[in-house]
Amino acid sequence: MDATDTSHPDYYHRVVDCQWACPAHTDVPEYIRLIAQGRYTDAYLVNRQSNVFPGILGRVCDRPCEPACRRGRVEEKPVAICRLKRVAADLREDLDGRLPKIPQLKNGKRIACIGAGCASLTVANDLLPLGYEVTIFERYGLPGGLMRSNIPSFRLPERVLDEEIGMILGMGVDLRLGTPVESLRAMLEQGGFDAVFVGSGAPKGKELTLPGREAASANVHIGISWLESVAFGHTERIGERVLIIGVGNTAMDCCRTSLRLGASEVKVMARKPRGFFKASPWELEDAEEERVEIIVNRSPKAFVVQNGRLTGMRFECMEYELDARGRILSERVSGEEFLPADDVILAIGQENAFPWIERDLGIEFDRWDVPVVDAQTFQSTRAGVFFGGDAAFGPKNIIWAVEHGHQAAISIHRHCQGEPIAERTAPQVTLHSRKMGMHEWSYANDYAPIERRLVPHVSLKERFKKLDIEVELGFSAEQAAEEAQRCLNCDVQTVFAAKLCIECDACMDICPVDCLTITGNGPEAELRTRLKASATNVAQPLYVSGALPQTGRVMVKDEDLCVHCGLCAERCPTAAWDMQKSHVHWPHAADEAAALEARKPKIA
């Protein structure tokens, strides 16, 4: 193998699995260390810089960081990253002037954002400090988009939502509530905006066209619309027996909301076996804790209506043949079943819809009637019109929408400054040693053998009393301090200087997880088999040094299970190994502005 190029910004970034998996590249280990020190406000601000809504995401993020967490490979369970984020938000003090400053003097550029959801709010958050005037158009009477309308308040309390949205609105957004955009042409031609950002989400729930659908329509609801009408207080009751069709996260919100609106028997109907569920494992867990029954292998066949009223649904019972890896080889219908129901909620997916965008504006739509959007710049095929969030690439999660907003803000800034939008500032990684002295590091390098802490919940008896009782109580400061110890500090990198190595083997001998080997070089696949512990997880890179001075062999490190304990560096007599904290500079609009500013000729 060639020597690893650790100067590439991706190399050390990738070692920090959580940060690499986070669409917004949140500096997870850094904020967890701050929480461990009780510096909640600082931890909150580290979060806010990349994910903008720490309090909201600390409750409802899809947490791509957690399945990626190295602790989950070393032990069974990852660090409770998401719940620690909430601790920073819950326990922080007043931000007291630590939010970005908004200049009095504007730069003369006006930006329109359509939809007051997380993507548009992020665009506003990034552009207002640069002097832009941002107008957000929202069809409902409250801002927040799907965060408000589709996430039930027992998971995400209104005050948290209001507080974090308020921080951005407080920067001086011109918010137009109850103002749906009916025509993009009118906005482009008469609005006087320098750029338009479409962050209107994916507001259309998928329909299930089956016999009896129309006759039953009074008791058949589209999941996201139903949640919306609950959120805005239009729906307050549901029947006793409820069937939820679909088993994604929306289905989980629908079944749990039903229980709080009078239902006593809620069944979630899944077409396929458990391994195929779309819902996140923890959302399934929470629903099952509330005694929601999940019935697998039932494919909806018809709505059954008697005397003009829904009485239930007929399902086909499915059987699947799976292969060793759990993939479906074949399926067959083994029978039929009728399940009685007073109401049915359809939660089988959602789509974006743009009836208000005229098709002759130069904005190209693909064959699924979805706008063509550049995955890096988020610009449509018409210059100056950008898309982000669910409106860009279909339904994803809040954290994705936030990153779309950040990237679109960079594009909008370059666009407004007359710079080519694709030539953006590249990410950078800087390294700083954590060595303080003999056996002393400025991070807690010892491995803490503690199991994942469980978040306390409100009792089953209490939680159904009101719709907006938040079920999760969040970690206390003490629990958070314990959980924080589980973080492996993956951003404190093992940095190797081949020219200093005397091949004494000390690092290899001490490594608790056998991730270091000094050996002859070879092709990667073969090298992986003859390391001290064979490196079977090919998703994790091997570090290969240059030739070592004494024998010409190479130092190989399998990044997979390194616990960043620093013992290799402690045992190294020549400081060829050092523990250095990597900081990933993932550019936002402000960095882009600073870079552009620095390039301008200085006038004395």
Add this chain to the structure above:
Amino acid sequence: MTYITKPKLTHPSLPQNALGMTRRAYEGALSTLCAGCGHDSVTAAIVEACWRLALEPQNLVKLSGIGCSSKTTAYFVSGAHGFNAVHGRMPSIATGANAANRRLAYIGISGDGDTLSIGLGQFCHAIRRNLDMLYMIENNGVYGLTKGQFSASADIGSRAKKGEVNRQPPIDPVLLALDLGATFVARGFSGDKQQLVPLIEAGLQHRGFALIDILSPCVTFNDHEGSTKSYAYTREHDEPAVQADFVPREAPILVEYAPGEAREIALHDGSRVVLRKAAEAYDPTNREAAGAAVKARMAAGEYLTGLIYLDPEGGSGEFHALNGTPQEPLNALPFESLCPGSTGLHKVLGRYR
């Protein structure tokens, strides 16, 4: 100055030996030697060898004297028996223990000071008695614990860290052992575990006295230019005699050697040492030739390493055979056979009247 202990967690795919134990189960306390000390690599090699042999920790005895090297016994197989003897007197303790219980495996760890200066007499007599033990010298040419004075193994012309040149000739433990009739003589290098681990395995299985002299650089006082026992010097002047692979008794023969390429020597317990020829033809069963080869290399400023001499029969005068020690450990013998009783005692005393 505080430091963390090695975390207990392990790589999940760590292999297990016949006892169902991973290599980690053969570790000991965390070393307090200098970072980069050759001795710590020797420790790792012992751990590896004991794991491979699937030794039961309670059947192993670790003995040492005084010095940096003698701290090593604390750092491997924490479940074994241990004895830290007076400076240079480890062979006496080993002799007593061996006489009392021949069923245990004995590893003695010593250094060039402990063996070649204060303990030279003890060392020579342990060889002469052909004690059934593995005696390892962690040889670095300096007294590390007293700040790096030359030891009795320092080569003529070798420079100390501050610049003085050594003018006294070295005592070479390998030549000494060959002369005194040791039946297993090897030299290794702490930085070459591929060579060292099989030597330790074979040495532990050998019946009779097995010596491994290990060049184990002192990273603090003897790893500079001008030293003849530094990592760099040893690597440059290491001349392997033969590559010895250890094949345990139960192991099937997996590697086929072409005729003339390898030679097998069976040890008493049925395990085998497979010798593969290095650059030149070398016969490790010829004591005189072995001695000559060591001397020739020494004259060229080189170290002959590997399995230098092996008498698989352990010689005629193996300690237990010679002294008629009982098969059963003394602590398992019934009181009647241990104590002659007053009549028996009178008989014994009668012989001296």
